[in-house]
Amino acid sequence: MISKPNPDWEKKDVVIKNDRLLIDGYQVMMRWETPYMHKMAEMLHAHSNNNILEVGFGMGISATKLQHLGLKTHTIIEPHPKIYNLALKWKRHYPKSNIMLINDYWQNIRDLLPKYDGIFFDTFSATTEEADLKRFDFFKTASEKLLKSNGALTFYYMKKNLELNYQDELLKSFSKIIIEPQELKSSPDCVYASVDKYVISILAIK
Numbered sequence: 235m236i237s238k239p240n241p242d243w244e245k246k247d248v249v250i251k252n253d254r255l256l257i258d259g260y261q262v263m264m265r266w267e268t269p270y271m272h273k274m275a276e277m278l279h280a281h282s283n284n285n286i287l288e289v290g291f292g293m294g295i296s297a298t299k300l301q302h303l304g305l306k307t308h309t310i311i312e313p314h315p316k317i318y319n320l321a322l323k324w325k326r327h328y329p330k331s332n333i334m335l336i337n338d339y340w341q342n343i344r345d346l347l348p349k350y351d352g353i354f355f356d357t358f359s360a361t362t363e364e365a366d367l368k369r370f371d372f373f374k375t376a377s378e379k380l381l382k383s384n385g386a387l388t389f390y391y392m393k394k395n396l397e398l399n400y401q402d403e404l405l406k407s408f409s410k411i412i413i414e415p416q417e418l419k420s421s422p423d424c425v426y427a428s429v430d431k432y433v434i435s436i437l438a439i440k
């Protein structure tokens with residue numbers, strides 16, 4: 235099924251604190267997730283440091299890690315104008331890097347983008363159902379339109395196991411799935427994820 239962007243997301247209020255990003259009152263990103271973002275970035279980078287697409291800038295934690303690891307090109311899609319402005323400022327720290335920022339929703343531009351060697355996908359959904367729908371739509375889009383052959387996708391999935399419906403959806407579009415666990419504990423005031431011991435990071439290869 236084709237997914238749609240969160241309605242009027244670009245008009246919602248943004249609150250940026252040192253340890254979190256709130257949009258429309260939702261906790262969208264929190265600093266405690268840093269080790270998870272780093273792990274996903276490392277897995278993607280180990281597969282390819284060539285042309286990488288990142289969907290969702292947030293607090294720029296994964297983008298910063300990817301820049302420190304080093305990429306040939308780094309394209310970032312971010313629809314919210316305030317977060318996009320943060321990304322513009324962030325970009326100035328990397329004058330020698332080839333960073334392209336796109337102020338839009340991935341759903342609007344999926345047919346206009348070239349193919350990449352790797353994708354880091356981390357957007358926002360208010361409910362689990364919506365998150366599943368968007369990820370499943372993106373798996374298909376990534377494999378059919380956005381990834382070169384042998385290209386890889388990592389996506390936000392803060393869980394202990396890869397659920398069967400995810401295995402099914404991934405195996406429709408990808409030939410190999412790499413799963414790596416890491417120890418992690420969520421912040422007690424985080425409402426969208428509860429991690430008591432460990433989580434998995436996933437890399438799906440076309």
Ligand SMILES: C[S@@+](CC[C@H](N)C(=O)[O-])C[C@H]1O[C@@H](n2cnc3c(N)ncnc32)[C@H](O)[C@@H]1O
Nearest residue numbers: 262290291292293294295296339340356357358
């Ligand atoms: C959880 S944050 C990303 C966190 C980021 N990985 C980090 O390390 O800070 C999600 C971001 O996705 C953006 N977003 C929401 N809907 C989107 C869409 N349809 N396309 C692209 N980005 C989207 C949000 O505005 C937000 O900046």
